[in-house]
Amino acid sequence: MGAGAWGTTFGQVMADAGNDVTMWAIEPEIVEGIRDRHHNAVRLPSVAKLPDNMTATGDRAQAVKDADIIVVAIAAQFARVALAEFKDLIPDTAVVVSLMKGIERNTKKRMDEVVREALDLPAERFAAVSGPNLSKEIADRQPAATVVACENLDNARKVASACTTSYFKAFITSDVIGLEMCGSLKNVVALAVGMARGAGYGENTAAMIETRGLAELTALGKAAGADPKTFAGLAGVGDLTATCGSPLSRNYTFGANLGKGLSVEEATKVSNGVAEGVPTTDAVVALGDELDVPTPLAYAMSRVLNEGISCQQMLSELLGTEITEE
Numbered sequence: 001m002g003a004g005a006w007g008t009t010f011g012q013v014m015a016d017a018g019n020d021v022t023m024w025a026i027e028p029e030i031v032e033g034i035r036d037r038h039h040n041a042v043r044l045p046s047v048a049k050l051p052d053n054m055t056a057t058g059d060r061a062q063a064v065k066d067a068d069i070i071v072v073a074i075a076a077q078f079a080r081v082a083l084a085e086f087k088d089l090i091p092d093t094a095v096v097v098s099l100m101k102g103i104e105r106n107t108k109k110r111m112d113e114v115v116r117e118a119l120d121l122p123a124e125r126f127a128a129v130s131g132p133n134l135s136k137e138i139a140d141r142q143p144a145a146t147v148v149a150c151e152n153l154d155n156a157r158k159v160a161s162a163c164t165t166s167y168f169k170a171f172i173t174s175d176v177i178g179l180e181m182c183g184s185l186k187n188v189v190a191l192a193v194g195m196a197r198g199a200g201y202g203e204n205t206a207a208m209i210e211t212r213g214l215a216e217l218t219a220l221g222k223a224a225g226a227d228p229k230t231f232a233g234l235a236g237v238g239d240l241t242a243t244c245g246s247p248l249s250r251n252y253t254f255g256a257n258l259g260k261g262l263s264v265e266e267a268t269k270v271s272n273g274v275a276e277g278v279p280t281t282d283a284v285v286a287l288g289d290e291l292d293v294p295t296p297l298a299y300a301m302s303r304v305l306n307e308g309i310s311c312q313q314m315l316s317e318l319l320g321t322e323i324t325e326e
């Protein structure tokens with residue numbers, strides 16, 4: 001569900017792993033492109049020809065009929081509304097997988113909570129996939145790895161084996177909360193690193209933001225019930241490194257544009273796809289308040305996004321004036 005850049009790329013991974021893949025998208029142009037020409041000119045133009053065992057439909061019932069695994073890759077803030085239309089169509093035995101990395105702004109809910117609520121899905125049939133997975137590189141079939149999280153490890157294994165190829169390796173975990181928190185919160189860090197880079201700062205500044213960001217997302221994740229080990233793995237440090245270090249990341253690029261002096265509106269206009277960190281930032285601040293965990297980085301980025309403070313002000317907000325233990 002959702003033939004965006006990552007949705008389509010992950011569809012290709014699953015097709016390469018030997019599955020018959022049906023993409024669902026709203027726009028007839030995207031559906032026809034994938035179904036008739038094996039090409040997604042709108043969201044993944046870099047892939048000249050998608051696999052033959054990959055097709056598309058705009059019909060929701062047809063898309064999920066008889067599916068063993070249903071993968072959701074919709075912009076996080078629209079997931080609840082989009083999924084409501086699928087509620088009564090999902091086969092009873094299907095595992096539903098989220099690729100989304102965001103927190104719902106109004107409710108502060110993670111995507112595991114949103115998907116399960118929207119589809120009335122038991123925990124053992126929900127899985128999240130998250131890791132250092134910049135879609136363009138994986139679409140080029142460059143070697144990469146990810147993590148599949150499900151409370152039921154047999155279902156995590158089922159999803160992992162359905163997306164394992166010669167170039168893509170999936171590890172498993174039962175720490176759904178940890179995986180969700182890593183994927184969502186690193187986007188906020190990537191905005192800040194991108195902003196610092198865009199403003200012309202170098203490696204020290206980037207490393208400082210990434211490391212303090214990792215400490216912040218680990219503390220918040222732990223308070224939300226995550227296993228701290230997850231933050232040291234592919235979905236944590238791994239994804240933070242990839243996202244904060246690449247102009248292929250929409251979040252990094254959005255931040256870089258802010259650092260170069262573009263307004264939020266201007267950066268949104270030139271963004272090539274969803275920058276999930278933007279709506280997620282305020283949700284992270286609110287979640288920190290609720291769980292009594294300081295979130296200086298998210299707070300500073302929230303002031304950038306809502307009040308337009310400069311990169312230098314954002315960095316002094318992040319560092320504070322008090323002497324504290326690291």
Ligand SMILES: NC(=O)C1=CN([C@@H]2O[C@H](COP(=O)(O)OP(=O)(O)OC[C@H]3O[C@@H](n4cnc5c(N)ncnc54)[C@H](OP(=O)(O)O)[C@@H]3O)[C@@H](O)[C@H]2O)C=CC1
Nearest residue numbers: 002003004005006007074075078082100101134135273274
């Ligand atoms: N790109 C990447 O490298 C990675 C992305 N992710 C995550 O995967 C998720 C999807 O990302 P990606 O595919 O790259 O994003 P894109 O911006 O390329 O696509 C967003 C998708 O969401 C769909 N969408 C938006 N609004 C609605 C709506 N109201 N109803 C139905 N569908 C809607 C879009 O449909 P439409 O085309 O019709 O607008 C599109 O399919 C995000 O949460 C992202 O953080 C995770 C790992 C890697």
Ligand SMILES: O=C(CO)COP(=O)(O)O
Nearest residue numbers: 131132133134249250251
């Ligand atoms: O999550 C990603 C890489 O793992 C992709 O990051 P962006 O959403 O910032 O492009």
